[in-house]
Amino acid sequence: xxxxxxxxxxxxxxxxxxxxxxxxxxxxxxxxxxxxxxxxxxxxxxxxxxxxxxxxxxxxxxxxxxxxxxxxxxxxxxxxxxxxxxxxxxxxxxxxxxxxxxxxxxxxxxxxxxxxxxxxxxxxxxxxxxxx
Amino acid sequence: xxxxxxxxxxxxxxxxxxxxxxxxxxxxxxxxxxxxxxxxxxxxxxxxxxxxxxxxxxxxxxxxxxxxxxxxxxxxxxxxxxxxxxxxxxxxxxxxxxxxxxxxxxxxxxxxxxxxxxxxxxxx
Numbered sequence: 155x156x157x158x159x160x161x162x163x164x165x166x167x168x169x170x171x172x173x174x175x176x177x178x179x180x181x182x183x184x185x186x187x188x189x190x191x192x193x194x195x196x197x198x199x200x201x202x203x204x205x206x207x208x209x210x211x212x213x214x215x216x217x218x219x220x221x222x223x224x225x226x227x228x229x230x231x232x233x234x235x236x237x238x239x240x241x242x243x244x245x246x247x248x249x250x251x252x253x254x255x256x257x258x259x260x261x262x263x264x265x266x267x268x269x270x271x272x273x274x275x276x277x278x279x280x281x282x283x284x285x286x
Numbered sequence: 287x288x289x290x291x292x293x294x295x296x297x298x299x300x301x302x303x304x305x306x307x308x309x310x311x312x313x314x315x316x317x318x319x320x321x322x323x324x325x326x327x328x329x330x331x332x333x334x335x336x337x338x339x340x341x342x343x344x345x346x347x348x349x350x351x352x353x354x355x356x357x358x359x360x361x362x363x364x365x366x367x368x369x370x371x372x373x374x375x376x377x378x379x380x381x382x383x384x385x386x387x388x389x390x391x392x393x394x395x396x397x398x399x400x401x402x403x404x405x406x407x408x409x410x
Contacts, residue, residue: 160289185368192361196401199354202341203404209338229327236323239316246313274327282335 315364362398
């Protein structure tokens with residue numbers, strides 16, 4: 155197949171790193187992380203269906219430090235992917251595509267996802283009664 | 287300049303008329319996942335520290351069970367569309383690429399059915 159006369163984009167290494175491209179690849183990375191998180195959700199649902207012993211085993215893992223670290227990462231991944239996904243929806247209808255707007259919405263997505271992650275975890279500990 | 291390759295012209299390959307279907311389904315599932323994700327996150331906070339009996343009672347309620355089934359369906363549909371694009375971007379060998387996509391699609395469907403079965407088992 156002759157593809158020699160078709161245009162080719164410059165390679166990624168040509169570009170100076172900037173926020174918008176970092177946020178773009180982070181959307182994809184969090185998507186991959188969330189696919190693994192979906193696997194955990196299936197395990198958790200199966201444990202609920204299997205009974206108290208299986209549930210205690212899965213909960214024990216999720217309550218361990220590595221389990222909490224994973225859950226914290228999944229929480230942020232979900233909230234980032236959620237917020238940035240809404241940013242994509244605005245782009246899909248043609249809003250906010252200019253560079254200043256795209257950069258501002260990018261900062262907003264990072265700030266909102268981090269703040270929401272902390273809010274979720276504080277609320278979770280309060281709901282569990284761990285903070286009195 | 288035509289973007290079509292000579293071989294495509296020779297074979298008469300044109301549009302399969304489903305070029306936007308993947309994009310559209312990804313957006314449709316994303317829109318569905320906006321309220322479902324909010325519900326899921328709020329539910330997880332509500333269930334923090336809950337024992338098996340409380341979680342099972344929560345999952346068995348009709349509203350929870352239906353929302354969880356919708357979440358599972360939208361999540362796994364969205365997930366396999368996203369992973370397909372990633373595979374298409376980074377796996378270059380044709381056999382490996384097709385193999386990975388088949389694997390992801392079958393595994394996603396099987397996991398979604400498994401999760402749905404778990405929800406129904408608790409609910410009924």
